[in-house]
């Protein structure tokens with residue numbers, strides 16, 4: 566067990582850090598559905614940095630973490646929306662905003678470092694920015710698939726890379742990726758989006774071992790349908806919940822430092838397990 570206390574970070578806060586990298590334990594609800602969590606949490610007060618904070622889940626997470634007393638570093642492409650959000654949030658907690666297009670990969674470290682410096686350090690970095698889209702091979706829409714991969718995969722990986730560098734220098738923290746239930750199987754309605762989320766989840770699972778050695782917890786959030794602009798065009802949005810409710814559930818899971826979880830847990834954890842059990846020859850006949 567590694568146990569560090571009062572690690573001095575390069576910022577204005579001095580968190581207590583308790584970590585047991587080798588000891589992952591299961592934190593299950595009564596149905597055994599919530600995924601594993603690090604057995605001792607890496608305790609960090611303080612500040613959260615969110616990409617894609619101008620609308621939807623990112624915006625709702627900003628309100629939720631502000632309500633919980635966190636300082637906020639918020640970025641997205643639409644700076645005007647972030648500035649409005651900054652005004653709405655203005656209260657006790659510090660808020661810093663910045664323009665960031667995560668597809669401009671070289672600009673990601675600069676912007677995240679600037680926000681972290683403004684906040685005097687950061688404890689949680691949430692790679693949330695993402696786009697949806699429906700396109701199929703051979704239809705002349707490859708540019709859409711490319712955009713989805715550039716933003717949802719490369720943009721998220723660039724965020725995680727820069728975030729890990731910041732947190733390593735500080736002595737620890739937490740990286741969160743907003744993936745999706747769409748990553749559990751190849752969805753025929755949105756194959757590129759589905760592939761992008763599978764890639765993000767698999768990447769995050771792969772980096773966990775390395776980052777735990779640097780006292781950085783890795784959390785993968787797999788939302789079901791959350792009521793945001795990304796899916797308002799869809800005819801069917803089963804088990805839809807509001808962005809506010811989704812953000813509240815996500816913040817609880819993030820603060821618990823779960824390794825991964827669907828949001829909400831019920832019914833998506835059960836549905837995801839059923840999805841895995843459907844044989845490929847049947848799966849390819851289902852239009853989802």
Ligand SMILES: NC(=O)c1ccc[n+]([C@@H]2O[C@H](COP(=O)([O-])OP(=O)(O)OC[C@H]3O[C@@H](n4cnc5c(N)ncnc54)[C@H](OP(=O)(O)O)[C@@H]3O)[C@@H](O)[C@H]2O)c1
Nearest residue numbers: 617619620621622642643666667694695745790791793795
């Ligand atoms: N809503 C759901 O049901 C659901 C379910 C599963 C997973 N998710 C995931 O949740 C995340 C947030 O989506 P949402 O539902 O909140 O949709 P949303 O309301 O459309 O929000 C997407 C956010 O990502 C930002 N963004 C998009 N492209 C970007 C880029 N190149 N650089 C920086 N920021 C960018 C957008 O801001 P700008 O346009 O201002 O840049 C916006 O703030 C996404 O990763 C999505 O895949 C959502």
